[in-house]
Amino acid sequence: MIRLPEFRYYRPKTLKEAVKILNSEGEKAVIVAGGTDLFPNMKRRIQTPSVLVSLQQVKELHRKISYTKINGDQEKRLVIPSGLTLSEVCENRLIRENYPFISKTTSSIATPLIRSMGTIGGNLCLDTRCTYYNQSLEWRESVDFCMKAPEGKLDIPCRVAPGSPRCVAANSSDTAPLFCALEAEFHIVSQEGERTIKPAEFYREDGEFYLNKKAEEILSEITLPSSENLHAVYLKLRRRGSFDFPVLGAAAVLKMTGQKVKEAKIFLNAVSSAPIEVLESEKALIGTELEEEKILEAAESARQSAKPFDNTDFYPHWRKEMVGVLLKRALLELKSRKT
Amino acid sequence: MFNPAELNVIGKPIPKVDALPRCTGKLQYADDLTFPEMLFCKIYRSPYAHAFIKKIDLSKAKKIPGVVKILTGEDFSIPFGILPVSQDEYPLSNKEVRYVGEPIAAFAALDEESAYQAAKAISIEFEIVKPSMSIEESLKQGMIHKSAGLEFGDIEKGFLESDDIFENVYFYEGNTHLALEEHAAAAVPDPDGKLTLYSSTQVPHYLHRTLAKTLNLPPSRIRVIASPNGGGFGGKSDVFSHEIVVSKLALLTGKPVKISLTREEIFYLHRGRHPTLMWLKTGVKKDGTISSMHFKSLLDGGAYGSYGVASLYYTGALQTTTYKIENYKFEGARLFTHKAPCGPKRGHGTPQPRFAIEIMLDEVAEKLQIDPAELRKKHLVQSNSITPNYLKVGSMGLGKCIDKVVEGSGWKDKFRKLPYGKGVGLACGSYICGAGLPIYWNPLPHSSVMIKLDRGGGVSVYCGQIDIGQGSNSMLAQVVAEILGVGPSEIKLCCADTDLTPVDLGSYSSRVTLMVGNAAIQAAQKAVDLLKKAVSEKWGISEDKINFKNGKAFNRENPDLSLDFSEAVQLAEAKFGAVCTVGSYTPPKSPGEYKGSGVGPSPAYSYSASVVQVEVDPETGIIQIEKVWIAHDIGKAINPLSVIGQVEGSVYMGLGEALMEEQTFRARYNGVHKAPGMLDYKSLTSKDMPEVETYLIEDPDPNGPYGAKEVGQGPLLPIPPAVANAVYDAIGVRIREIPLHPEKVLFALKNKAPKRSFPSFHAPKVIRVPLPSESPTTSLLSSDLLRSESLRVDSSPSSGLPPSSSGAVSS
């Protein structure tokens, strides 16, 4: 059995209180929500924070999913507080009826037990993953650690891509590419106040420093775009029917006018440290009526652009081949739903 | 012998006798045990696959608060190993480490965290050496642990007589047991200087012997209690370093010491499936008769011997028990590599060759244009016969198994008839019901059972057997309950305690039902005979008129005349003294007398056949298993519910091996395990498990208790080749290795699959054995001898294998 290392534990009741603690504890404090990602990492001594600030009792983060009017905006927007569990998001009526693809995506994460503990905020802030990083301290000692887990040493190369200037650990969050493609809005709270950021800017292509966010900043809520004329899908590739992180994910969001594609957003995950937008594929679709050859063209562009590393389950060359297949299937699904 | 119509308990699908504590979390596993003043132990393990230890510095570790005692290799001087020929491990390594995870030092502390911190504080100077991480490399380096060569008949003559010759290379990847319960052990010193060890082990008796040896204590001062196992599958049938280490720590500190291993550590102590490279050449006649078979295997043994000598011989032993083979030759070697040691896993050494043979038969059938089911049925080994390598086959229900799955699956309408992407595959298998020989040379019974009847009617049964989840407790209770006419849940079981129970060799090689069952029948029969004598005297009727049933003794001719079981016990106790009886079992002697004949003989052989239906996505190579039909010749199902559970469990494990499980290492990075955890080591989830249709074939074996044979391992065997054959039927590509990763399927479809080659290998020595039909000693074998009595107690050693190379075991 492995046990957790020692840490101090705060359980603030309000956002204000949480922000204050995070600010005063500084560097050594780490945010924990459901703990389904952080605690396993702590057990393996990948992260050993001496202070944890739990968001579980922060009331603002556990409000109901509801519509809000955005300043001066006529549209109503749905807001998801970050502290809701994946099961709560998945089963929510408003989500199921208006954003069924979010329900479907969240239901594909991990296992039922983990989903009733893990939060949507934690999923969006999920640590990047790598077969050389998500290992015990003893294991990492054997390979003399890696760029992301240097254990006090300097100049350790990436074990997957030794020439790489940055860590290539994979973004493995299932919801991240979908929210990127949806162009949702993330709300972030800290001592300095509140800011909003587009998901595509929230993620960085660096496995070590993978979020454009300071450690003490809390992701408080997610605002969704209007669901009108929105066609979205996320397909996930993994070894087994449950349990597994994605080895590849493809999110496609289309805005249509009549039969024509007006806007297209396509993001892939698990092939890079951030969800990756495939502009070529988007271009191939805009203005089309999703004709099969256009879909194939978009899929082929995505396949060509993807450069998966050998840091997840399955071989990278196969995952690269699968980029085309998965995106093709995602787009065909959208096409068949439309007609 | 038994009138099937009169059976009250045997053959009934009753819940396991220990189901309630197992399901309610009340059962105490080794990790649940606590004792006053107990210390916790952690082990520091090698970070390198191959290195020499230059210097160990414990100064920092000693200063960690709470540390009580530290052990290193210097504290142990006696090597151990499960087989007498492979005494090649030390509890803690002193000079050389040969795999990542090899134990180097042990730390006992007041709490687990302090022991962990102390282990972290050790400082060792290593001289790192390049490890050998593959079969090919070790063969080149001459790191051969053991080689074997046996020829039965004349294969060259056989090949000349055949019309067609098939030859191919096959590879079976290594994989691990993945029992849910992680290994744990607690050693408790007694005030009188004796020692008790509780451990999650499948082999309390061998553990007892090994502790006595390595601690240099008389066995009488050591007591081993096997705690209930949360699964074993062969992974708890070696003696392990941590068991010896906590025992020594308890003796030295005078305090109880417990260790609970992490999942990662279990991937290192392993002893699972040997990765095996195979070459198979088969000569067949036009009608499919196998006139000659030449099989070669190279096993990646990992760093130590374990059961390896037996594993090697098992890859060559059971080819002959399913289909008639006229001439047969086996050559093989087990190689040492710098990886976690391999050993027995469900099927022990036989799933690999079975994979090769069953795929090759599919190819033969296609070439000869015979239906694969028909081809197999035409050439079945006969019941009550002897194979070319001198295995005595008793009951043989494979034909019926094939019929069942062919019918159930709708084979005739599906084979080569389903649309592209969908396919069915068929394969068979056969397995031993206990090994004919113990793993160390001795003429003693393999299993004994003791029964004590209480005046109040209580029945206590004592036996060294350990239930590892397979249901052997229920089997034991059912057998005794049947004979004494009481309910199985009324019986008190005391098992696997070397102070209190007579020896049973352990839960491996599918031996428990057959051997413990027979010993239990003997003991129970003796007890009921005493009761019958006493009751017959009271009623003044002859003993054969008395029947025990529903907790009462009845007069068969006048069922109104009855008395309580407890009264019967009292009558017997008054007449004979305390009612305590014993029964023992030793397997019959095997006719094989050649060197190496110790592996393969068994009192009986189980048979299975399976049809697997798959859907293969030709764009991704992903295989979906749609359904599995499997028939298993169990002889007689003592508890059909348990038996079906074992069949389904075997299917589950077989599918995992076929599709995804692999124990692999990173040669480039110090030989670390690729995925030592349950998230990254892939085995099927409930979502991936297809529907399984199980058929039980009951072809009673004269050697089995009530005719029963094994079920714990055999049903795994047909699964991997049936999947590979189904993939061929679905998309027309032949893949001769597992796991069948989607990458491999896709590559094969694009004709890009790398071709495996078999290195040049010839066994240095091949023993030529005349066929039984040509041999003067076995021509004496009459069918009477083949049908030996089920309770025959034979105490003579039964093979030409010298003690130094005895190895007749399985998982």
Ligand SMILES: Cc1cc2nc3c(=O)[nH]c(=O)nc-3n(C[C@H](O)[C@H](O)[C@H](O)COP(=O)(O)OP(=O)(O)OC[C@H]3O[C@@H](n4cnc5c(N)ncnc54)[C@H](O)[C@@H]3O)c2cc1C
């Ligand atoms: C066996 C297993 C399988 C899994 N499979 C999947 C899978 O298939 N797909 C997938 O996407 N995930 C998977 N996960 C990961 C994880 O369970 C989920 O991503 C979950 O949603 C994480 O949420 P949490 O609340 O538990 O996060 P935590 O563990 O509490 O936190 C994760 C990270 O996010 C930070 N964080 C959490 N909340 C906030 C916040 N509001 N503001 C700022 N930072 C925050 C934490 O500091 C931490 O770094 C799996 C985990 C396990 C153990």
